[in-house]
Amino acid sequence: MNLLLLLLRRSRGAVILAVCFGLVTGAASAGLIAHINAVLASGGTLADRGTVLGFMALGVLMLGARIASQLLLTRLQTGTTFALRDELSQRILATPLRRLEELGTHRLLATLVDDVQSVTQGLLCLPPLLINGGIILGCLTWLAVMSRVVFFALLIFAILGVASYLLPTRRIVGLLRESRRTDDRFFRDLRSLTNGLKELKLHRERRAAFLTQELFPTAEELKQLQVRVSTLHTFTTSWGMSLFFFFIGLLLFALPGIAPVSPSTLVGYTLAVLYLQQPLDSTMTLLPMLGAGTVALQHIDALALASPAPTEETLPPARLTASPARxxxxxxxxxxxxxxxxxxxxxxxxxxxxxxxxxxxxxxxxxxxxxxxxxxxxxxxxxxxxxxxxxxxxxxxxxxxxxxxxxxxxxxxxxxxxxxxxxxxxxxxxxxxxxxxxxxxxxxxxxxxxxxxxxxxxxxxxxxxxxxxxxxxxxxxxxxxxxxxxxxxxxxxxxxxxxxxxxxxxxxxxxxxxxxxxxxxxxxxxxxxxxxxxxxxxxxxxxxxxxxxxxxxxxxxxxxxxxxxx
CATH class of the missing domain: 3.40.50.300 (P-loop containing nucleotide triphosphate hydrolases)
Known part of the structure; x- marks a missing residue:
């Protein structure tokens, strides 16, 4: 959410317009599924000229809205990334020297390199996430209109599925925070490596101790954290994807025995769930990157850097003489x-x-x-x-x-x-x-x-x-x-x-x-x-x-x- 607020501060109007295009994309996608379901349910008898033209119009609308939303958000993301880097450089220069010395050069370098890159990748996730959100919302709205009973069953299943997905995701975010702290130590060791080349080359025991007690252990800890994040993400993503087929099995084999469901409803829900698989899969893949970007943004805020220094235009009138007597x-x-x-x-x-x-x-x-x-x-x-x-x-x-x-x-x-x-x-x-x-x-x-x-x-x-x-x-x-x-x-x-x-x-x-x-x-x-x-x-x-x-x-x-x- 911090990343979205960053975009909103940059240009609220562009974000709102992009979200509107995303909702239009979702509505058009739902309309396409409705047309496909109607034609399948009728055995092809509804495939007249009006249906074909409506299908084509919805396809063009979905394509245009998706491209417009993507372009708006991508340009906004690119501008925000460079503005963040520029602002961060200005804030470092405006921060009192004593505070910068307390933070250490390695933390500042890690922020300028890793944090900015993580924020950039997180911002890159926002355009597809917002478009996917519009598609999911549009499809869910159509499913609710088609059958409230089946939608209620879908809603309960979705809540349980999301809960089972978010619980390990919270652990992933915690590991990302720990990894970010370890990254500071890793940059400190790399700085010691580059600045102490002569000393390390001239003293074999010091070189061996530096590698085995400082650099290698920190690198190994960082690697283990990243492996754990990747492993948890693989399990949670695979579990999330299997939920689609669990719901389809529930829909086809269990639900008709509990409540009467028409064949057209079964076909429509099956189509919609299969269609939603791609945007949901993309969303689950992008969420860890979004989490890493959020952690990086929080780390930047935790540095407590000063606001950018005033420009020449905003500086107070010069009161100090250019050639003081004392x-x-x-x-x-x-x-x-x-x-x-x-x-x-x-x-x-x-x-x-x-x-x-x-x-x-x-x-x-x-x-x-x-x-x-x-x-x-x-x-x-x-x-x-x-x-x-x-x-x-x-x-x-x-x-x-x-x-x-x-x-x-x-x-x-x-x-x-x-x-x-x-x-x-x-x-x-x-x-x-x-x-x-x-x-x-x-x-x-x-x-x-x-x-x-x-x-x-x-x-x-x-x-x-x-x-x-x-x-x-x-x-x-x-x-x-x-x-x-x-x-x-x-x-x-x-x-x-x-x-x-x-x-x-x-x-x-x-x-x-x-x-x-x-x-x-x-x-x-x-x-x-x-x-x-x-x-x-x-x-x-x-x-x-x-x-x-x-x-x-x-x-x-x-x-x-x-x-x-x-």
Whole structure:
């Protein structure tokens, strides 16, 4: 039913029209059976021109209504499937990053691949099911008109038959839910397989343990669940099909001894039941697929993803300045549970200020909260208490998307796209080529007129340089680098700290650098030390020659026309 509601939300009018065509199909089918029964009962004496024309008209009507219903629902199903995939992608992007990290990449991939496919197959079942429903309803109506006594017997038999079919079907739906949960674990194992290829190849015992304790058992459990679903479905479908012949036997051999039934009624009911065998068989075959689609749709809803983000037209008017004079974190905290720990880890309360033309280093041991702080600074995590302020004005929840546009970042787990997405390639082509040369990538990578990169198959350090190039082209007021130099050779570390960071500072950018390279701490204007989620030191690194505090950095407006001097 959830799938039908999904179609109704997409286009209520098209669904209603398709159902009407399905009912017309059923009525025409019942009319055809009535004509056949009348001719058979008369011994062929009613096969005159009017009967033939009526039979042909009903046949054309049934064919036309069936095609119209199928086309309407199929087009609606196709549109709904692609709309669901698009909406799901938008909802994932609109969901807070912390929620997505809790769900895990494997669950999101399973949803985008398996759940969407199951919903698609379930939607494909709806057109024939609705048409079959119209045919069954039309035939049952004609049978009720023909003989109420026999129809009452048919109704009792049908209720018992449907009950005997639905009881194991409920078990099938339960197995489908269990299979879907197992599928999440299977995708997790597949992700471990692809991401851990080097480690598995280098350690025979780990490889054997992974296969025998993780991947193979999960795959075997998934296989057993699917076999059980298939077995139950085979038994229930075969039982459902045998009920037709049980009823025909009851109709021909038992019912005439209980109540008087005319030969024409017996022939008509036999014809109708045999005719209904095909749509009912199709319905019983499609119901498990419909159940799988319903389970998949429920699983998508259970992810609790956010609604799609507002478009440019629906965003509130921009209240945040594009070149802020300062960004403040005021009493910001964030708590989360780390793997293997019973108590949550709390970062904060954090009091921190970012200013243009200032290089801020964030240092601390592993697990001190540096990357979490970076995600709070950039608005990827929402603070649980405290607030972000831009030029003294608090950032409201509706403005968080605008706030994130102030930052260009290269995180330690960054992703490198194959194209300069979101950047006008013609306007940045020359700058991109200059940056490639400055980053010593001009012999490795080329950028064509459309902004496509010739390759991203580079070393870890070179990939980070390419990510840095993208960040340069974005030209945002704040830059954040999370352990950017960790994969660079000594020569390029020197370039990064002694040349690239000062260039960004000279361009009036606020720069935040998470680093362990203590030999370059003198590059920072301020050094913030984190320990166990708290700032334990916020030190000014530079003073004028007379010992006084350095003068405030030039305003961003004064440097807005300079660009990056690379």
């Amino acid at each position: 960004i403040d974190l005021v009493g910001v905290t964030h708590a989360y549970r780390r793997e293997g720990e019973d108590t949550p880890f709390t970062l904060g309360p954090i009091h921190l200020t970012l200013r243009p033309g200032e290089v801020l280093f964030v240092v601390g041991g592993n697990g001190s909260g540096k990357t979490t702080l970076a995600k709070l600074i950039t608005g990827l995590y929402a603070p649980e208490s405290g607030e972000l302020r831009v030029d003294g004005k608090p950032v409201a929840e509706a403005e968080r998307e605008q706030y994130r546009q102030l930052f260009s970042t290269v995180f330690s787990d960054f992703h490198l796209f194959d194209t300069l997405l979101g950047l006008a390639p013609g306007a940045v082509a020359e700058r991109a080529r200059a940056y490639l040369q400055r980053l010593q990538l001009d012999r490795k990578v080329r950028i064509d007129a459309s902004g496509a990169l010739s390759t991203t198959e580079l070393s870890a350090g070179q990939r980070k340089r390419l990510a840095l190039l993208t960040a340069y082209l974005e030209d945002r007021p704040v830059y954040l680098f999370d352990e950017w130099a960790a994969d660079q050779d000594p020569m390029f570390k020197e370039v990064f700290y002694r040349e690239l960071l000062p260039d960004l500072k000279a361009a009036g950018k606020a720069v935040v650098v998470i680093s362990h390279d203590n030999r370059y701490f003198d590059v920072a204007d301020r050094l913030v030390r984190l320990d166990s989620g708290a700032i334990v030191a916020d030190e000014s690194q530079k003073r004028n020659t007379d010992g006084s505090e350095p003068s405030p950095a030039a305003s961003p407006s004064a440097a807005s026309g300079t660009g990056l001097r690379l």
